[in-house]
Amino acid sequence: MERLSLSQALSSGQAFKERIEAASGVTLSRCYQCGKCTAGCPASSGMDYGPRGIIRLLQLGLYEKAMRSNTPWICAGCQTCYVRCPRDIDMPKLMEAVRQEACRRGIVGDKKTEVFDRAFLRSIERFGRPHEASIMGEYNLLTGQPFKDIMSGPAMLARGKLALLPSRIKNISEIKKIFARVRAKGGEAR
Amino acid sequence: MKYAYYPGCALETTAKEYDHSTRLVARHLGVELWEIPDWNCCGASAAHRVDHLLALALPARVLALAEEQGLDIVVPCAACYNRMKAVEKAVRESEEMRKTIEEIIERSYKGSVSARSVLDVLINQVGLESIKAQVKRPLAGLKLAAYYGCLWVRPPCITAFDDPEDPMTMDRLVEALGGEAVPWPYKTECCGASLPTARTDVGLGMVYQILRRAQEAGAVAIVTACPICHLNLDMRQKQVEAAFQEEFNLPIFYFTELMAVAFGYSPKEAGLTTHFVNPLPLLESSLERRETA
Ligand code: SF4
Ligand code: SF4
Numbered sequence: 001m002e003r004l005s006l007s008q009a010l011s012s013g014q015a016f017k018e019r020i021e022a023a024s025g026v027t028l029s030r031c032y033q034c035g036k037c038t039a040g041c042p043a044s045s046g047m048d049y050g051p052r053g054i055i056r057l058l059q060l061g062l063y064e065k066a067m068r069s070n071t072p073w074i075c076a077g078c079q080t081c082y083v084r085c086p087r088d089i090d091m092p093k094l095m096e097a098v099r100q101e102a103c104r105r106g107i108v109g110d111k112k113t114e115v116f117d118r119a120f121l122r123s124i125e126r127f128g129r130p131h132e133a134s135i136m137g138e139y140n141l142l143t144g145q146p147f148k149d150i151m152s153g154p155a156m157l158a159r160g161k162l163a164l165l166p167s168r169i170k171n172i173s174e175i176k177k178i179f180a181r182v183r184a185k186g187g188e189a190r
Numbered sequence: 191m192k193y194a195y196y197p198g199c200a201l202e203t204t205a206k207e208y209d210h211s212t213r214l215v216a217r218h219l220g221v222e223l224w225e226i227p228d229w230n231c232c233g234a235s236a237a238h239r240v241d242h243l244l245a246l247a248l249p250a251r252v253l254a255l256a257e258e259q260g261l262d263i264v265v266p267c268a269a270c271y272n273r274m275k276a277v278e279k280a281v282r283e284s285e286e287m288r289k290t291i292e293e294i295i296e297r298s299y300k301g302s303v304s305a306r307s308v309l310d311v312l313i314n315q316v317g318l319e320s321i322k323a324q325v326k327r328p329l330a331g332l333k334l335a336a337y338y339g340c341l342w343v344r345p346p347c348i349t350a351f352d353d354p355e356d357p358m359t360m361d362r363l364v365e366a367l368g369g370e371a372v373p374w375p376y377k378t379e380c381c382g383a384s385l386p387t388a389r390t391d392v393g394l395g396m397v398y399q400i401l402r403r404a405q406e407a408g409a410v411a412i413v414t415a416c417p418i419c420h421l422n423l424d425m426r427q428k429q430v431e432a433a434f435q436e437e438f439n440l441p442i443f444y445f446t447e448l449m450a451v452a453f454g455y456s457p458k459e460a461g462l463t464t465h466f467v468n469p470l471p472l473l474e475s476s477l478e479r480r481e482t483a
Contacts, residue, residue: 023242042380042399046392074392077235078380079344083354090345099239113239116388120236124248128230129199139388156425159464161204169228174296178247181294187241 013061016101020058023097030087031055037081037091047071051081051091054098067102071095073110115139125179128169193311194256194303195223196274198267198417199231204425205266205417207461211446212266212308214460218324218453219316223264226255232270235384246280246287247294249273254299263305268341268416269383274305275348307342309415309445310351313359318366326454328368332476334443335409336360336371337400339419340380354378360413360445367452374407376400381422397422398430401438411441411472413448420444424466441469 021027031052038050049057049071057066066072072095081091108114119138123130169175201209216223233248253274256263265271281288281301292299312321343354352359355378361371379400386393400423404412414420424442431437442465450460457463457473 042396043382043385043392045395046385046389073239074385074389076340076380076383076385076396077238078340078383079354080340080378080380082345096238096242100241103240110389113384113388116384117236117239120234121240121244124231124233124237128228129202130231130234132203155466156204159466160206161464167199167202169230171228174251175230175248177296178251178294179244182241182244182247185243185290185294187243 013063016063017058017061020063020094020097020101023100024090024094026090026094026097028055028059031059031085031089032087034086036084036086037089040080040084042078042080043074043076046074051075051095055089055091055094058094058098063101066098067105067107070110072098072102073108073113112139123166125176126172127166128172128175129167131166134166191220191315192222192224192261193264193306194259194261195225196229196252196256196263196265196270196305197225198265198270199234200267200417200421204421205444207464208266208417208420208444208446210461211444211450214455215312215446215449215453216264216308218450219312219320221311221316224259224261226252226263229255232273234269234273238273243290243294245273246277246291250277250281250291250299251295251297253277253301253303253305254295254297257299257303260303262303264308264311265305266308266415266417268307268339269418271305271307272341272348275350277301278304279348307351307415309342309359309363312446312449313363318362321363321449322366325367325452327452329364329448329452329476330368332369332411332472333372333409334364334369334448335374335404335407335412336364336377336445337404337412337414337419337423338378339414339416340378342415343378360415363445364413364448367448369448372404372407372409374403374409376403379403381419383418383422386422386426393422394426394430394433397426398434398436401427401430401440402436404440405438409440411443411469413443413445415445427467439467441465441467441472443469 035052038044038052041051044050049069054066054071075095077092116139119135120130123135197209229252233245237245338357343352343357346354364371382393382396420442447460462469
């Protein structure tokens with residue numbers, strides 16, 4: 001079994017804890033670990049720790065483990081846990097805060113979802129709207145699964161559901177500026 | 191009755207039949223939809239996962255465009271809706287945030303207009319009685335599972351629409367159109383959003399559960415109100431069937447398509463020819479049943 005020094009983890013993580021609590025609005029100590037969140041989480045089968053586990057790691061000061069976990073990335077943000085939590089913990093917001101903190105440090109908990117998100121945002125920055133075909137192309141290339149979903153392409157095209165050319169908005173410079181200003185404010189809109 | 195209309199990206203491509211049928215039934219019911227010119231993507235879950243400010247700024251630009259006209263926005267996609275509601279809440283709670291957003295989007299934004307779902311406006315503003323009055327071809331004999339997914343109803347502090355665990359708006363609509371809404375336990379379970387694409391291993395199982403429960407409840411089709419739910423349940427259905435070695439063949443409707451059909455439009459006029467699971471045989475058999483009855 002792995003040994004962990006909790007007192008050390010706790011004392012070195014005070015600043016981290018404050019940032020996570022401020023960004024999410026969640027007071028970590030309010031959670032009493034009942035597990036209702038994980039019980040109702042529809043995506044828990046793919047998660048290493050699950051929502052209850054993540055908040056436990058954070059309570060114990062094991063921030064690095066939380067950031068390296070795939071749980072915040074697999075979380076679909078469905079809000080089920082938040083609605084059901086007897087302590088009113090905004091878990092999806094907490095997941096978001098952990099994800100963003102991880103991004104800031106260049107830690108990626110789940111490579112596939114992160115590559116997908118980046119490709120999606122790049123497309124919005126270029127066109128103002130996402131262009132599915134190029135996002136999937138980039139995603140497949142960067143995740144080393146070049147033929148993923150390729151079979152649905154022709155079926156989508158036949159139904160007029162796949163645009164070969166991106167739909168661009170006219171005032172694209174306005175969108176580019178939004179991205180630039182978010183970056184200037186220290187945002188992660190890479 | 192006039193509203194700003196924000197179709198959102200999916201309605202230009204994968205959900206064009208939702209766009210089409212929304213405009214059709216809105217016109218039919220005398221609701222004027224003014225499409226916001228040059229609208230941008232709301233950032234979807236990608237912006238939300240990656241950066242808080244970006245996730246607020248992108249939908250805020252759209253809200254600001256509607257605010258210029260003093261119109262509330264009608265939104266067909268649950269994810270776009272949820273993002274816009276999050277902006278409304280953020281500026282309601284913090285004047286500082288409102289100013290930051292204005293600065294980032296370089297537009298005036300006071301937070302004075304509100305995003306509403308197509309479902310909410312048609313059912314609660316136009317009203318079920320007016321809708322009933324338009325029904326020429328009741329969906330008699332059709333057992334349908336009304337599927338809401340997550341983001342129309344959760345979290346209630348943002349969405350303020352119907353019950354988060356057992357919403358009934360769409361069930362009542364199905365009944366008003368002459369169909370039968372089956373009670374079932376997965377009406378607000380998550381479809382996986384982008385997980386069936388980004389993490390197929392996890393996402394397909396989520397879709398499977400929903401299809402399975404709807405069928406167990408005796409439904410012959412599922413009714414949705416969101417382009418992402420529809421994409422996962424309809425386009426991914428064959429893939430789910432292959433992965434779980436089970437056949438469903440459950441047509442997935444947008445509620446607006448069913449309204450159009452019940453109002454007397456042909457399935458083609460309602461936009462029902464571009465689904466992956468072909469809904470036409472089911473509709474035709476229900477029409478025949480009624481004629482022979
Ligand atoms: S449901 Fe709430 S209180 Fe219970 S473990 Fe999850 S976060 Fe903690
Ligand atoms: S919001 Fe995330 S953690 Fe909570 S139930 Fe949904 S998928 Fe699970």
